Every structure is written in C-alpha cells, then in structure tokens.
Amino acid sequence: xxxxxxxxKIREISEAVREKLPxxxxxxxxxxxxxxxxxxxxxxxxxxxxxAMRVKLFPRDAYPRFxxxxxxxxxxxxxxxxxxxxxxELSREYSGINLIEHALNRxxxxxxxxxxxxxxxxxxxLILEYLRIFDIxxxxxxxxxxxxxxxxxxxxxxxxxxxxxxxTFLSGLVSKSLEEIIASFSDSPYGPILKKFxxxxxxxxxxxxxxxxxxxxxxxxxxxxxxxxxxxxQFVRREIDIxxxxxxxxxxxxxxxxxxxxxxxxxxxxxxxxxxxxxxxALDTDKLxxxxxxxxxxxxxxxxxxxxxxxxxxxKDLASASLTEAEARLTRYNLTKATENSRRFxxxxxxxxxxxxxxxxxxxxxxxxxxxxxxxxxxxxxKDRLVIL
Amino acid sequence: xxxxxxxxxxxxxKAIAIVxxxxxxxxxxxxxxxxxxxAMVENESLFGKALVLTVLPETIVxxxxxxxxxx
Numbered sequence: 227x228x229x230x231x232x233x234x235k236i237r238e239i240s241e242a243v244r245e246k247l248p249x250x251x252x253x254x255x256x257x258x259x260x261x262x263x264x265x266x267x268x269x270x271x272x273x274x275x276x277x278a279m280r281v282k283l284f285p286r287d288a289y290p291r292f293x294x295x296x297x298x299x300x301x302x303x304x305x306x307x308x309x310x311x312x313x314x315e316l317s318r319e320y321s322g323i324n325l326i327e328h329a330l331n332r333x334x335x336x337x338x339x340x341x342x343x344x345x346x347x348x349x350x351x352l353i354l355e356y357l358r359i360f361d362i363x364x365x366x367x368x369x370x371x372x373x374x375x376x377x378x379x380x381x382x383x384x385x386x387x388x389x390x391x392x393x394t395f396l397s398g399l400v401s402k403s404l405e406e407i408i409a410s411f412s413d414s415p416y417g418p419i420l421k422k423f424x425x426x427x428x429x430x431x432x433x434x435x436x437x438x439x440x441x442x443x444x445x446x447x448x449x450x451x452x453x454x455x456x457x458x459x460q461f462v463r464r465e466i467d468i469x470x471x472x473x474x475x476x477x478x479x480x481x482x483x484x485x486x487x488x489x490x491x492x493x494x495x496x497x498x499x500x501x502x503x504x505x506x507x508a509l510d511t512d513k514l515x516x517x518x519x520x521x522x523x524x525x526x527x528x529x530x531x532x533x534x535x536x537x538x539x540x541x542k543d544l545a546s547a548s549l550t551e552a553e554a555r556l557t558r559y560n561l562t563k564a565t566e567n568s569r570r571f572x573x574x575x576x577x578x579x580x581x582x583x584x585x586x587x588x589x590x591x592x593x594x595x596x597x598x599x600x601x602x603x604x605x606x607x608x609k610d611r612l613v614i615l
Numbered sequence: 616x617x618x619x620x621x622x623x624x625x626x627x628x629k630a631i632a633i634v635x636x637x638x639x640x641x642x643x644x645x646x647x648x649x650x651x652x653x654a655m656v657e658n659e660s661l662f663g664k665a666l667v668l669t670v671l672p673e674t675i676v677x678x679x680x681x682x683x684x685x686x
Contacts, residue, residue, distance in 0.1 A: 274654045
C-alpha cells in the first residue's frame with residue numbers, strides 16, 4: 227500500500243535521479259515518478275463497495291419532500307438515514323440547524339476517510355491527492371473567518387475535513403491567531419504560500435492555493451500512461467474548465483455592466499489571469515478572458531459546455547441571465563459526465579470520483595435547503611440553487 | 616530427439632484445455648469474488664446474488680473439462 231511516507235520516498239528518489247541527469251534530460255522527468263499500471267490497487271473490491279455506498283445516497287425524489295418539511299422534520303428524517311450515527315452523537319453538543327450542519331459535514335468527512343481506507347496502491351494515492359481540495363477549502367475557510375472576525379462556532383460549522391487534515395488539527399487552529407495558524411503550516415506544502423499572507427492579500431493566497439492544488443494533482447497523475455490515469459486527468463481538467471467558466475461568466479457580467487454606455491464592440495476588460503486555473507480541458511481561457519460579453523457568449527457556443535449553459539444565456543439580455551442557474555447547470559453537467567463515464571469505465575477510478583462528487587453535492591443540497599429554510603428564503607430561490615440528478 | 620505420438624498430443628491438448636480454462640475461471644472468480652465481497656460489506660442482503668455470480672465462472676472450467684473428455 228502506498229502511504230504518505232512512501233509517496234514522500236518516491237518523490238525523494240525521483241529528485242535524486244533528476245539531479246544526476248543532464249539538464250536536457252532531467253527537464254522531461256516529472257518531479258514525482260508515477261507508478262504505472264494498476265499495481266496492487268484493489269479495483270474490483272473498492273469500486274463495487276463504493277458503488278454500493280453511492281446507492282445509499284438520497285434519491286432525487288427525496289429533495290422535493292425535504293422542501294416541504296420543517297427544520298425539525300428534516301433533522302428527524304436525516305437522523306433516520308445514513309447520517310443517523312452523526313446526528314445521534316452530535317445531538318448532545320448541538321441542536322437545530324447547527325446539528326444538521328455539523329452532522330452533514332462530519333458524515334462527509336467520515337465517508338471520504340472510508341474511501342481512503344478502502345482503496346489501495348495507485349488508486350489510493352490518486353484519491354488522496356484529489357481529496358486535498360477539502361484541505362485547501364478548510365484552510366481558506368479558517369483564514370477568511372479569522373480575518374473577518376467570524377465566531378469560532380461559525381467557522382467550525384463550515385469546516386468539512388474531507389481531506390487529509392483531521393478535524394482535531396483544524397478545530398485547534400480555529401482558536402489560534404492568524405500568525406499562529408500560518409506558523410502551524412510552516413512544515414506543510416502549503417507553508418511557503420501561506421507565509422506570503424500579510425492580512426490584505428487573501429484573494430491572491432486563495433488563488434495560489436488553488437493553483438498549487440491542481441499542479442500537485444497533475445504531478446501525481448504524471449504522464450497519463452494508463453487508461454485510468456487518462457480518465458482521471460480528463461475528469462480533473464473538466465472540473466478546472468467548469469471552475470474557470472463559472473469565474474469568467476461572473477467577470478464578463480461585471481465587465482458588461484461596467485461597459486454600459488460605451489461604443490459598440492468596445493468594453494472594459496478586467497485583469498483576471500491570476501484567478502484562472504491553467505490546464506483546462508476544452509476552454510481556451512487565454513482567448514476568452516479578453517473578449518467582451520457578447521463575443522464571449524458566441525465563443526463558448528462552440529465548447530462542450532454550451533449545452534449546459536446555453537438555455538440560460540442564449541438570446542437573453544444580461545439582466546435576465548441567471549448566473550446561479552448557469553453554475554448549477556454546469557455542476558449538473560459535471561455530475562452527468564461522471565455518471566456517463568463511470569458506466570463506460572466500470573472498473574476504474576471514475577466510479578469513485580463520481581461517488582465523491584455526488585456525496586459533496588448531496589451535502590451541499592441539504593445545506594442549501596436547511597440554510598434557506600432557516601432564513602425564510604423563497605422556495606423557488608432554493609430550488610434554483612439545488613443540483614438534483 | 617522428441618517423438619510426437621497421437622496419444623502424447625491428445626494428452627497435451629487435454630492438459631492445455633484444462634489449464635487454460637482453469638486459469639481463466641480462477642482469474643474471473645478472483646475479480647468477481649473481490650467485487651462481491653465489496654458489495655456485501657455495504658449490503659448483506661446481496662449474499663445470495665453475489666454467491667451465484669462468484670461461482671458462475673466455474674462453467675468455464677467445466678467447458679474445458681468437457682472439451683478434454685471429447686478429445
């Protein structure tokens with residue numbers, strides 16, 4: 227089984243090899259030598275077990291029922307489902323909406339730790355790297371919370387702990403000062419990025435963390451030699467595209483508002499390169515970022531994502547185009563693609579990634595319903611934000 | 616010098632039929648067995664179906680046996 231220590235050893239061996247090679251050769255050697263082939267990975271066992279876990283997620287018809295329930299009824303219903311143990315154990319400490327939020331997050335963290343426990347070898351290594359996105363999200367949450375003086379309880383409520391960093395470590399950070407938090411990460415791979423934080427540049431730090439995550443992920447994938455690595459590579463690149471497209475849609479809408487009243491074919495273009503994540507799948511972000519809103523819409527018409535966002539954006543003026551709906555449709559597109567591919571590549575990493583994104587989506591949907599209901603949000607607004615498949 | 620007799624070639628053919636199908640069913644059972652255990656850990660009620668699916672590749676070696684008898 228490839229553990230974190232073994233991964234570190236592989237990296238060290240790779241670096242030692244690179245040092246001894248002439249420059250013109252070493253630049254082609256990745257900093258982490260990939261493990262080719264499926265090796266000791268227990269694909270049939272892991273994939274089938276995780277498929278069985280996927281079946282236990284809430285079906286699509288559960289969400290309309292949740293929408294018609296009160297908060298207490300939702301808590302009871304969630305407490306009778308796969309979240310039972312989490313609700314029971316946390317009910318001594320929390321109640322109401324706090325109980326639901328903590329139970330949802332804890333269950334998701336436990337589920338992802340279980341996925342890591344089940345998988346072995348190359349499969350385990352790739353999933354581990356993929357799940358680090360939750361570490362990044364949690365670090366961002368803590369930094370944002372501390373910077374804006376959010377209460378410790380509220381920060382704890384939003385921590386997911388679905389990655390490698392454990393709840394005990396992260397919850398310990400919440401009570402520390404910003405300087406102490408950054409010092410706690412000094413020995414971690416995030417240390418050099420977090421050291422640059424000066425209290426005013428949080429967006430830059432967040433972008434750097436995101437880019438570091440994806441660079442590290444592509445490094446883990448290495449040269450996508452096996453069919454499985456190719457699938458993983460494509461899956462990650464599609465996710466990057468969706469993130470970039472969501473960002474560009476927001477930026478373009480903002481630019482279009484700022485350009486109102488300007489002559490035709492001219493517009494304000496924001497400087498966005500630092501926010502765009504490189505290595506996408508089908509989006510030419512270098513070209514798209516410099517286009518005005520109308521040209522941008524015309525350009526994305528020829529991408530695979532148009533089927534998803536087209537109905538929301540096509541022929542509609544800027545004011546009536548709902549970006550929240552467009553983002554929900556992009557998430558739905560990603561989930562649908564994952565399902566399609568998990569049916570094509572039955573014994574591969576894709577069904578596991580599919581479970582991870584479906585589980586995150588379930589928790590996200592339930593949180594939207596619960597949060598929306600607690601603040602008296604209109605049910606149509608809540609429905610717009612849900613991604614139900 | 617090796618001499619090929621009809622009896623010898625017959626025996627060799629039978630051995631290939633049995634060994635080939637034996638390996639094939641063993642490999643198939645390994646994969647299906649691992650998958651069946653994975654499914655059963657999450658849902659015990661699948662035991663019956665999983666058992667049937669696990670032993671299904673045994674038919675491959677039975678075909679090999681039939682071929683070996685017919686040779």
